[in-house]
Amino acid sequence: xxxxxxxxINGFALGSIYGLVAIGYTMVYGIIGMINFAHGDxxxxxxxxxxxxxxxxxxxxxxxxxxxxxxxxxxxxxxxSLYGWAxxxxxxxxxxxxxxxxxxxxxxxxxxxxQNYVQLAQGARVKTLQPLITGTHTVLDLGNRFVVQISNIxxxxxxxxxxLMTGFTWIISSTSLGRDMRACEQDLKMAAxxxxxxxxxxxxxxxxxxxxASVAGMMYLLYYGVIDFHIGFVAGVKAFTAAVLGGIGxxxxxxxxxxxxxxxxxxxxxxxxxxxxxxxxxSILIVVLIFMPTGILGRPEVEKV
Amino acid sequence: xxxxxxSIKGVSAFxxxxxxxxxxxxxxxxxxxVTIIGANGAGKSTLxxxxxxxxxxxxxxxxFEGRDITHLPTHEIMRMxxxxxxxxxxxxxxxxxxxxLQMGAATAEGGDFGSDLARVYSLFPILEKRSSQxxxxxxxxxxxxxxxxxxxxxxxxxxxxxEPSLGLAPLIVRQIFSAIRDLxxxxxxxxxxxxxxxxxxxxxxxxxxxxxNGRIALQGTGRELLERPEVRSAYLEGGR
Numbered sequence: 157x158x159x160x161x162x163x164x165i166n167g168f169a170l171g172s173i174y175g176l177v178a179i180g181y182t183m184v185y186g187i188i189g190m191i192n193f194a195h196g197d198x199x200x201x202x203x204x205x206x207x208x209x210x211x212x213x214x215x216x217x218x219x220x221x222x223x224x225x226x227x228x229x230x231x232x233x234x235x236x237s238l239y240g241w242a243x244x245x246x247x248x249x250x251x252x253x254x255x256x257x258x259x260x261x262x263x264x265x266x267x268x269x270x271q272n273y274v275q276l277a278q279g280a281r282v283k284t285l286q287p288l289i290t291g292t293h294t295v296l297d298l299g300n301r302f303v304v305q306i307s308n309i310x311x312x313x314x315x316x317x318x319x320l321m322t323g324f325t326w327i328i329s330s331t332s333l334g335r336d337m338r339a340c341e342q343d344l345k346m347a348a349x350x351x352x353x354x355x356x357x358x359x360x361x362x363x364x365x366x367x368x369a370s371v372a373g374m375m376y377l378l379y380y381g382v383i384d385f386h387i388g389f390v391a392g393v394k395a396f397t398a399a400v401l402g403g404i405g406x407x408x409x410x411x412x413x414x415x416x417x418x419x420x421x422x423x424x425x426x427x428x429x430x431x432x433x434x435x436x437x438x439s440i441l442i443v444v445l446i447f448m449p450t451g452i453l454g455r456p457e458v459e460k461v
Numbered sequence: 462x463x464x465x466x467x468s469i470k471g472v473s474a475f476x477x478x479x480x481x482x483x484x485x486x487x488x489x490x491x492x493x494x495v496t497i498i499g500a501n502g503a504g505k506s507t508l509x510x511x512x513x514x515x516x517x518x519x520x521x522x523x524x525f526e527g528r529d530i531t532h533l534p535t536h537e538i539m540r541m542x543x544x545x546x547x548x549x550x551x552x553x554x555x556x557x558x559x560x561x562l563q564m565g566a567a568t569a570e571g572g573d574f575g576s577d578l579a580r581v582y583s584l585f586p587i588l589e590k591r592s593s594q595x596x597x598x599x600x601x602x603x604x605x606x607x608x609x610x611x612x613x614x615x616x617x618x619x620x621x622x623x624e625p626s627l628g629l630a631p632l633i634v635r636q637i638f639s640a641i642r643d644l645x646x647x648x649x650x651x652x653x654x655x656x657x658x659x660x661x662x663x664x665x666x667x668x669x670x671x672x673x674n675g676r677i678a679l680q681g682t683g684r685e686l687l688e689r690p691e692v693r694s695a696y697l698e699g700g701r
Contacts, residue, residue: 332567339553339564346551349513351539351568351615 158302161295163426164419169310169379171418172317176372177395178402178410179324180240180365186341186405187361188252193263194243196392197270198366201239202373203383204274206232207285221288225378232370239270240366241359249355267388274385282384285377313375320371321411324364328407337361341405390434394421397441403454412452464527466491466651467512467619472521474511481507483675484521489619489653494645496654496662496683498696499672505655506548508672509623512653513545514538525619540568544617546608548624548655554597558588561596561607565614572616581610584640602633609640619651620644626658634658638665659696663687671696 177199184192209231213224247266251258289309296304328334339347340357348354376391377383394417402413417437424436444451465488474482481504489495497505511518514535523531530538539545544565553561562581566574582589585606591599599607605625612620622641626634638661644650656662663669663683671679671692679686686692 332563335556335560335564336567338556342553342555343551345515346547346553347564348515348535349539349545349547349551350564350611351536352564353534353536 158296158298158300158304159426162302162304163422165295165304165306165310167419167422168415169313169418170422171398171415172313173372173375173379173414174391174395174398174417175411175414176317176320176368176375177391178398178414179407180369181396181399182402182404182407182410183337183361183365185399187337187344187358188248188259189256190248190259191263191396192243192248192362192365193260193392194247194266194270195365195369196390196395197267197274197388198236198240198243199369199373199376199391199395200383200385200388201270201274202232202236202366202370203377203387204278204283204385205235205370206374206377207283207383210285210288225288229371229374232374233367236370236373237363237367240362240369243270244359244362249358267392271385271388278385280385282382285381285383287381288378309379313379316371316375320368324368325407327364333357333360393441394434394437397437397444399451400441401444401451403451405455406451406453409451409453463491465489465524466526467653468522468524469508469512470522470524472508472511472518472523474507474516474518476507476516481675482511482518485672485675485677487670487677489651491651492645492649493668494641494652494654494666496656496666496669497672498656498659498662498669498686498692500695501657503672504675505672506623507675509545509547509621509653509655512538512621513543539615542568542615542618543621544612544615544619545621546605546612546623546625548627550601550604550608552596552599552604552607552611554595556596557593558596558599558607559592561611562588562614565611568615577614577616581613584613584643585610602629602637605629605633605637606640609637613644617650619653622652622654624655624657626656626661634661641665659692660687663692 177195180195181192184190206228209228210224213227218224218227243266247262248259251262289312292305292307294303295306328337336347336352336357339352340354344354395414398413398417399410401416402409420440421433421437425433467489469485469487472482472485473480485508497508499505510516512523514533518531522529525541525543530541553564562578566572566577569577587603588607588610591603596604596607609622609625625637641652642665645652654662654666663686666683669681669683669686670677671686679689679692
């Protein structure tokens with residue numbers, strides 16, 4: 157029982173990271189109907205920018221952890237969202253109106269470009285960061301050998317995710333930007349007929365998706381402390397699985413899917429085999445695609461008139 | 462005679478390599494209701510969309526208030542106070558009626574949202590009752606009213622209406638046409654109307670054009686066209 161609870165806490169933290177990345181997939185799919193395969197690599201770029209930002213901050217003498225973390229977050233969000241914006245501008249916008257597979261192929265190309273670019277610029281070896289946030293709290297101690305603990309970094313991850321999700325949901329439901337985004341998602345042509353600059357709205361969607369991915373990237377860096385140029389691929393495919401499981405196009409679905417994938421992966425590692433944890437996640441993708449293609453919260457695809 | 466509000470000069474438009482419009486000339490004067498009638502596939506809706514820049518005209522020019530708008534992107538054309546209630550109504554199905562109207566006001570800079578909303582609600586009172594309902598749950602007639610209301614929220618100087626009577630019960634059609642007449646007579650709103658329901662459209666319009674296969678085949682005042690034998694036999698007999 158204590159073991160299960162502990163794994164649930166671990167899975168929740170991991171799932172939060174997946175959920176933040178999954179939102180980027182689901183938003184882009186909702187608005188222009190393409191899978192942005194470069195999104196996982198945007199997440200990876202976010203981890204690197206956060207790490208570089210931290211090293212620079214330390215070099216110029218900013219060592220107070222809370223301030224350094226806050227500045228790291230700001231820098232990572234800003235620069236990574238520029239990457240997200242540039243990817244759309246360079247690789248996808250010129251192909252709008254082209255055949256359906258074109259942006260998909262372009263996205264795979266962009267993913268390879270980003271990976272190789274980081275590999276060349278930063279080297280192929282793994283980068284490490286010593287734990288910045290330490291300390292744990294005992295959640296449950298029944299007196300036997302196993303004590304259930306939650307670490308400060310896990311608390312930080314879940315709280316940050318919660319805050320971002322709340323803010324993001326508010327933007328989508330209550331601001332004019334969010335309304336424009338929903339309008340573009342439901343009927344791009346009509347949104348333009350009402351004076352919405354659809355290209356700008358699509359750019360902003362990529363920007364926001366990348367910013368959320370960079371936060372996930374920074375959390376990943378702080379949580380695991382080890383990154384390399386290749387982590388975007390597996391993390392990206394898992395976040396994509398999360399988006400599909402939750403129902404692609406649905407924002408709450410992306411978050412729910414992320415949490416479920418995080419939990420399933422953690423339970424699998426805990427009770428079966430840690431070597432096969434990726435197999436577990438991807439088996440879910442296959443099973444969902446076969447038996448429940450619209451996901452948990454997705455709507456059945458209705459042909460637009 | 463005064464300057465036309467909208468002037469379409471020799472416009473051709475293509476879908477891929479297929480010509481949908483073949484040299485169209487149409488003028489809309491301020492304060493007029495002008496209608497285009499024609500059979501399915503004659504290019505009426507394409508003309509509407511070409512005014513809005515999607516697709517853009519390959520030849521010819523579209524001039525609105527003296528300004529050449531032929532090659533502007535759609536959203537900039539709409540910000541010049543042209544509004545369209547498009548073919549198929551295109552209500553945002555997962556937004557409430559209120560949010561749909563808010564979307565309509567996206568280009569109404571510095572306007573008073575409250576009074577614009579009150580104006581639409583007084584024109585179509587059913588929309589106020591449905592304001593928190595999702596657009597996709599409305600009936601066809603209600604959706605059409607919402608599409609027109611949404612277009613009015615930007616306080617347009619030119620209103621484009623594409624087949625507002627399509628698929629609606631006769632009673633609702635009458636209601637919508639009387640609302641269109643009201644807008645024109647009371648508020649001097651200029652309206653460009655595309656219709657298959659030729660009888661209603663020609664009765665309502667000051668002037669009309671008959672479109673056949675991407676060309677203007679006939680033009681005249683609404684009454685003139687109603688009396689032309691070729692119009693009667695092709696579009697009116699038995700088809701009211």
